[in-house]
Every structure is written in C-alpha cells, then in structure tokens.
Amino acid sequence: METLEQIKNRAELAARGAKIDIVVNPGPSQQSSLLIDHEHAVAVAQFLRDHPALTFDFCSNVTGVDWLDRTVKKTTKVKQVVDGVEKGVDQTSEETIPGYLEAVYHLYSMKLKHGPLIIRMRTMNRTDGAKLPSLTPVWRSAELQEREIYDLYGIQFDGHPDLRRILMWDEFVDHPMRKDYTPPDDFEWEPTPHDDVLERAKKHYAPRPQLDGAEQITAQPQ
Amino acid sequence: MSEGQIDEGLRAELQRQGVWVTSMQELYNWGRKNSIWPLQFGLACCAIEMIATAASRYDIARFGGEVFRPSPRQADLMIVAGTVTKKMAPQIVRLYNQMPDPKYVISMGACAISGGPFKQGYNVLKGIDRYIPVDVYIPGCPPRPEALLHAFMELQRKIDSQKLSGADKAEHLDPEQPSEFPVPNFGHHDLEPPANPEVYQPPKLERV
DSSP states (O other), X not given: OOOHHHHHHHHHHHSTTOOEEEEOOOSTTOOOEEEEOSTTHHHHHHHHHHOTTTOOXXXXXXXXXXXXXXXXXXXXXXXXXXXXXXXXXEEEEEEEEOOEEXXXXXXXXXXXXXXXXXXXXEOSOSSTTOEEEOOTTTOTTHHHHHHHHHHHHOOEEETOSSOOOSSSOTXXXXXXXXXXOOOOOOOSOOSSOOHHHHHHHHTTOOOOOOOOSGGGOOOOOO | OOTTOOOHHHHHHHHHTTOOOXXXXXXXXXXXXXXXXXXXXXXXXXXXXXXXXXXXXXXXXGGTOOOOBSSGGGOSEEEEESOOBTTTHHHHHHHHHHSOSSOEEEEEHHHHHHOGGGTTSSSBOSOGGGTSOOSEXXXXXXXXXXXXXXXXXXXXXXXXXOBSSSTTBOGGGOTTSOSOOOOOEEOSSSEESSXXXXXXXXXXXXXX
C-alpha cells in the first residue's frame, strides 16, 4: 500500500478542492489516518474505492468517537529582557478546543489485499452541527453502522438512505454512548454497590432508624 | 392433619394390601407437575444451556418438560433464558400475559435475575421480576443444565404443594389475583414505568 502522504496527494488531485489532513497516531500502532472535509468526502471516498492502485473495496468498520470540550496548555519560549539581560522565559497559554463528534471508517482492499486505511470525519460541534455526509452510497456495508452511530452518538448522516435508530427504540431521545449521557436512575436495589454505583444507590437508601440511647449502654465489668 | 389429606402410615398400609388411595388435589397436581410445557424462546447464551437441557444428554423429558411450545397459548412455563434488554421487555411481558393460567416463570441466569454483568448498562433490564412474578431463580452465568433441571424440580415441588381450595389455595384459582400485568411503554429515556410496584418490591436498604 502507498503511504498516507501519497494517498493524500493523489486524493487531493483527484477530488479538486478537497482538504485532507493526516491525523498522526503517536501510539505504538502508528496507525495514522486521513481527516477528510465534509464537502468532498463522497468524492474522496469514491476515488479511494475506484482508483486501480488503491481499490479500497471493503469498508470493514465504522465507528463514532465523542470528543468533549478540552483545554490544551501550550508552552512557548519567549525572549524577554530581564534586568538588562536577555533570557528565554517559558510562557504558557491555554487554548479551548470545542468538542466535536467523529466518525471513523476502516477500509481494506479485498482485491489488492492491503489495508487498513483509516479515514475520519469531524462534525462542527456536538449539538446542532452534528452532521456528516453519509458514505453509504460508496460502501453499502456502512449503512447499518452509520445507523448505529446515529443511534448512539447522534450524528446525522446526510444522504443516508434509511437513517433510523437501530439498537434503541424509536421513542428514545438520548444518545447513550456520548460521554455526557446519564443513564436513568434505577439503582434502588444494589446489594453490593461500590464506586459510582454506590453514589447512585445512596440516593435510595432509607434514613437510619432514630437512635434511642440504648446503643450507648455498655457492659459493666463485674 | 388438614382435611383432604391422608395419613402416610395408613396409606402405606393400604397400599401393601393392594388399595391405592389418593385425593383429587394430589391427582390433579401430579398430572400438572409432570407435564409442564415450556414456552419456546431464548434470549442469550442461557438459551444454549436450555437447549442442551432439552437434548438427549440431560433430557428434560424425564421430568415431563420436553414439549417446548412455540405459542404462549399452549405453554405453562416461561423460562426467561438470558439478557432481557429494555427493548425486549415489553414483548416478554406481553407473552406472559398471553399464557393461560396456571403459569409459572423461571428466571434463568444472572441477567434475567438482576441484569448480571450488564446491570449498569443503559439498555438492559435489571431483572425480569420488575414486571412479572418469578417462581424460581437460578443463579449462574450461564447456569449448567443440572441447575435448570434443579429449578424444574423445585417448580414441580411448588406445583405439588399447591392447594385447590381453602384460604391458601393456589394463586391461579383465586379470581382476585391478577394473571396479567401492565406492559411497559417505551419512554424518552427509559421504560415507563421502570418497574411494576405491584410485583417488584425490593427490600429497603438502611445504610448510610
């Protein structure tokens, strides 16, 4: 398989105007991925599937990721003049990165026996802008998995042929795999609670019976 | 000794003389307990153990329970074998309601009892006893076929001890006792109601 840079350059040439970033994975797996913009996602996907040197004809897995708002601390060296002497001083600045939802596609080529190529798409935000273009028209196998992401993460896939909930019932309004989801409180009977469950079960505990003073009587030595 | 019961010594003596004495209640319960027809459905891996119990090696036919019925109208026993998801729970209650009296429920495995390893999940019901009354609970993940046979024999013992008349007669003979229970609805966040308080009364925990 070609390197990510080669694939990125080829795809940007093929789908004119496409903006593709490489998301580096610093972990031991070194599985870096391509971040694709919404507008050209379908064109890029079609290119990846149809180009004879790539032929990613099999979309094996689609999944969602929830990224909450986070603050990143940046440390930069700034030259300052202190008491007439120039010194390098560390300056820290905090940057807030707004949260977003992500869809991750794992692609393989059955014909050329290579892969995986991982492509990602990110939504604008976690609320009203949680929309992505559907890649189901390119890979049919993404249909049910995109429905699952819609069900559990709440990403709207534009262009999906049949976007309904798949695991939870239709009346359900939450998205249970989001990090800020709180499950319904049915912790009234927890015989051996611990950790988070203990905290939730405590709300259901009956108050201790009133003490009548008898518990303070101790046996007197004879 | 209450009315309708025979002294065991006298019965043994009569049997030795070639006279077999019984009562209507014993005969009736003997017939019922030896032909318990389970409802044929399984929900998860416990169902595999249930299938093994029905197959030749463990052979639930020895206890008269081999006739798994595909219709709730013909079933006496519901073996809730596996994880009951919240999406499945209304259907289970509906099937239970469609079974004719007398009907019994075995809650098989950790999931059907309490939700098991999925207890803190958002999608699994924390025990089928929140909506329907359960006669026998079998712990295990999944319980072995021997455990299911044990539960089956316990159920037979329960059926054998049920009275046909009097104040403590069997529930299904009492018109006051409900034989159907409300089916929960799919709510926006959870099943509504999350439990039927008529059936499900967990112990109050007095802790700090």
